[in-house]
Amino acid sequence: MTEIAHFNGKLLPLDQIHVSPLDRGFIFGDGVYEVIPVYGGAPLRAREHFERLQRSMDEIRLENPHSVDEWIALTHELLQHHPGNQSVYIQVTRGAPPKRDHVIPKGLKPTVFMMCYPLASPSREAIENGVACVTARDFRWEKCHIKSTSLLGNVLARQLSADEGATETIMLRDGMLTEASASNVFVVKDGVVSAPPRDNLILLGITYDLLVKLASEGAIRLEVRPIPEAELRAADEVWLSSSTKEVLAVTTLDGKPVGSGKPGAAFRRMHALYQEHKSRLAPRRPVPA
């Protein structure tokens, strides 16, 4: 079966979509993106994802071709062709000018691309035993709050953990915890959860915000504040969060056990709250043909 994707307003088989080599997404990584998890046809926090897309576009001075409601409608249209649990990938680049020039051209039509692929949710093994991570210096730029398609820094960071057979690379900038290559990071000490500040040095995850909300509803104490490296290393628990990883316990950091070396009580509570939240998602009725 050929996969159906969205390209500049049309639904097309994925293998029939062709992008100009002059597209600034290809030439400069000049674009932004989102990834939305979908459970049984129901996207989780689609509005929040498209609001973040708007913020990313504002930051790179790219005019949004669609309103949030239009984006949500396009997502549902695409999902008609992709039942079940999916990741929806949305990318908008600055478009294809006639020549290569760093200066942002005026009046260019952005390139819009959306595709789906089966959602790779964490395995039971990963949920029950946690995952291994390594640490590295955060060598990325200072605009990590933009969900940019220029991901070379994140790719190189992720490879450091892949080389060790680990799940993620947790990064430190000037001795402070930032985030992982494709996830946010939380630490837990004496039952109190801490998350790094919502600033330009991390991507503010939609899942990060959801965990903060679930913590507050579930009477879990959570602080947003700078987290020194020593606190990461001495934590009882460390968690990863992302739209696809949901919330995962880190049980080994640089080859050493985190806390007891097993997912902790705070993790189990947050994981349960997350699953409960997901189970309340209302599946959207299919649009009649």
Ligand SMILES: Cc1ncc(COP(=O)(O)O)c(C=O)c1O
């Ligand atoms: C660098 C980075 N940080 C954090 C996240 C988590 O964001 P979200 O929860 O919106 O998936 C991601 C997700 O891909 C990411 O790439």
